[in-house]
Amino acid sequence: MCGIVGVLGRIEAAPRIVDSLKRLEYRGYDSAGVATLVDGALVRRRAEGKLRNLEAVLEITPLKGTSGIGHTRWATHGAPTVSNAHPHQAGSVAVVHNGIIENFLELREEIVEAGAVLETDTDTEVVAHLINLALLKGLSAQDAVAAVLPRLKGAFALAMLFAGEDDLLIGARKGSPLAIGHGEGEMFLGSDAIALSPFTDRITYLEEGDWAVITRSGARIFDRGNQPVERPEAKSAVTSNLMDKGNYKHFMAKEIHEQPEVLGHTLSRYFDYSTNQARVAGAEHLNFKNLSRLIVTACGTAYLAGLVSKYWFEKYARLPVDIxxxxxFRYRETPVSGQDTALFISQSGETADTLASLRYCKEAGAAIGAIVNVPESTIAREADMVFPTIAGPEIGVASTKAFTCQLAVLAALALQAGRERGVLSAEKERELVAELTEVPSLALKALAAESDIVKLALPLSKADNALYLGRATSYPLALEGALKLKELSYIHAEGYAAGELKHGPIALIDENMPVFVIAPHDAIFEKTVSNMQEVAARGGRIVLITDARGASESGNAAENVVIMPEMSDIVAPIIYALPVQLIAYHTAVFMGTDVDQPRNLAKSVTVE
Incomplete structure (x- = not known):
């Protein structure tokens, strides 16, 4: 999940690296560091914690030099301390790394026997020592890297800087993304196009197993067999502007309130409002008509978007979904064949487990569709069809607008699948699309309940545990509500299908237990209310999220009621996501946690 940057520039590198790392801090913020070449010598500055701590160090002890590498860390091996912060140095090589070297213990024993003195608890340090040992044997930097890379097991993106080599940067990738940026008399290396956006929009993406020898005049790329290869240069559309919070206290608040607009953008891409039909370019290649099942795979909140879609595909397209x-999925040896279609959902498009699952299905011959927020990402590039969400950059680690935009895309795919399979009538499709066109205005109305949510968030901030309940598409939202609360406030929370209450969770209910019941007035509303009454009978503190009709028919069991506008079944999971997000957000604000960068988390999970 770490972010890496490399610069071979014409002006001082350290300030440029820090600027780039600000765009990568979503990948991790346990520590940060920079190394540059100063009169041919490697010099490092590192700091524990967030990037601002490194900036403070650099203010006191600046770094000169026009060649450098930088890193922002999400800790895997070793605590988030200064000594474990990247770059790591051994002799005449400095290394930054994103990923996990799985055989590092074996390699560590080897280099210790060779006389190396280890200074960190990290897996990355062994890479630096292995390369340095090869250099001490007389190999060139390029030959040393070529000798070491095949020995590394696991996933990695590496950037390497060498003492005395002011015009040399070497990068390598296996399982973790890495891109080269082309400038005028300058060259760059970074985890993604966002990292390179301050420098250039000319990008070359390294493919799996590639490594590159970079100088200011260009880059020579080699495949995993050390054979020279050509990789295409692309023009990136990623903006170089740093995102700002506007008038909001946190990025998360801003992104929650952007949802009416970005949902409008996403829906307008996937629906033809002149005919009220789903029109998803590329969906015809998913072979919906002849499928016997659809495979959906994702992680975290994206997985919960997929879980909502299971209800939609099975209801509107009569298409069984394995989610x-x-x-x-990647380790279960799931039977997959060329007759299957698989959808992969990822905000970043770089999620390691999702990418590995995609490759598993691709090797089996399945058709691959990807729903991503970053069209230039690895998952997007390796999929057969890409269905981008139009959420725009999401800076807050906890996903908000990306989640609801994923739902919008999945709704379009479900309706198109229903039409192609002949089970969704033209009249019903027009009705459903017409309902989905109301999403932006309904989202605005849902956000109007924020003042009521603020009031209930204060007592929630004093709780130790919470329970979320829902049925049908509200069940994934219960899981999402619990996940958000855990992520942001560190309050333990669990989400359950409301019908499962009597199968265990009801034992937790007492007068101190907040219970959130997500219950739009739908065909199963009465069932959910019955479960709510069971909670009330045991003294649970109930917060009911429903519409006006639901509030009037639910009795007086709820301690608090959050009123949503009335809406159809297909719209409900998109709109009811907003109060769930606001509850977690305001609870965290009252508790004083870091809302945008919660502890131990990273935005893009690029390691197992």
């Missing part, structure tokens, strides 16, 4: 958490 899996990607980290389970």
């Amino acid at each position: 899996d958490i990607a980290s389970e």
Whole structure:
């Protein structure tokens, strides 16, 4: 999940690297560091914690030099301390790394026997020492890297800087993304196009197993067999502007309130409002008509978007859906064939487990569709069809607008699948699309309940545990509500299908337990209210999220009621996501946690 940057420039590198790392801090913020070449010598500055701590160090002890590498860390091996912060140095090489070297213990024993003195607890340090040992044997930097890379097991993106080599930067990728940026008399290396956006919009993406020898005049790229290869240069559309919070206290608040607008953008891409039909370019290649099942795979909040879609595909397209958490799917040896279609959902398009699952299905011959927020990402590039969300950059680690835009895309795919399979009538499709066109205005109305949510968030901030309940598409929202609360406030929370209450969770209910019941007035509303009454009978503190009709028919069991506008079934999971997000956000604000960068988390999970 770490972010890496490399610069071979014409002006001082350290300030440029820090500027780039600000765009990568979503990948991790346990520590940060920079190394540059000063009169041919490697010099480092590192700091524990967020990037602002490194900036403070650099203010006191600036770094000169026009060649450098930088890193923002999400800790895997070793605590987030200064000594474990990247770049790591061994002799005449400095290394930054995103990923996990799985055989590092074995390699560590080897280099210790060779006389190396280890200074960190990290897996990355062994890479630096292996390369340095090869250099001490007389190999050139390029030959040393070529000798070491095949020995590394696991996933990695690496950037390497060498003492005395002011015009040399070497990068390598296996399982983790890495891109080269082309400038005028300058060259760059970064985790993604966002990292390179301050420098250039000319990007070359390294493919799996590639490594590159970079000088200011260009880059030579080699495949995993060390054979020279050509990779295309692309023009990136990523903006170089740093995002700002506007008038909001946090990026998350801004992104929650952007949802009416971005949902409008996403829906207008996937629906033809002149005919009230789903029109998803590329969906015809998913072979919906002849499918016997659809495979959906994702992680975290994206997985919960996929779980909502299971209800939609099965209801509106009569298409069975196998949905899996990607980290389970990739190791379960799931039977997949060329007759299958698989959808992969990822905000970043770089999620390691999701990408590995995609490759598993692709090797089996399945058709691959990707729903991503970053069209230039690895998952997008490796998929057969890409269905971008139009959420715009999402800076807050906890996903908000990306989630609801994923739902919008999935709704369009479900309706198109229903039409192609002949089970969704033209009249019903027009009715459903007409309902979905109301999403932006309904989202605005849902956000109007924020003042009521603020009032209930204060007592929630004093709780130790919470429970979320829902049925049908509200069940994934219960899971999402619990996930958001855990992520942001660190309050333990669980989400359950309301019908499962009597199968265990009801034992947790007492007068101190907040219970959130997500219950739009739908065909199963009465069932959910019955579960709510069971909670009330045991003294649980109930917060009911429903519409006006639901509020009037629910009795007086709820301690608090959050009123949503009335809406159709297909719209409800998109709109009811907003109060769930606001509850977690305002609870965290009252508790004083870091809303945009919660502890131990990263925006893009690029390691197992």
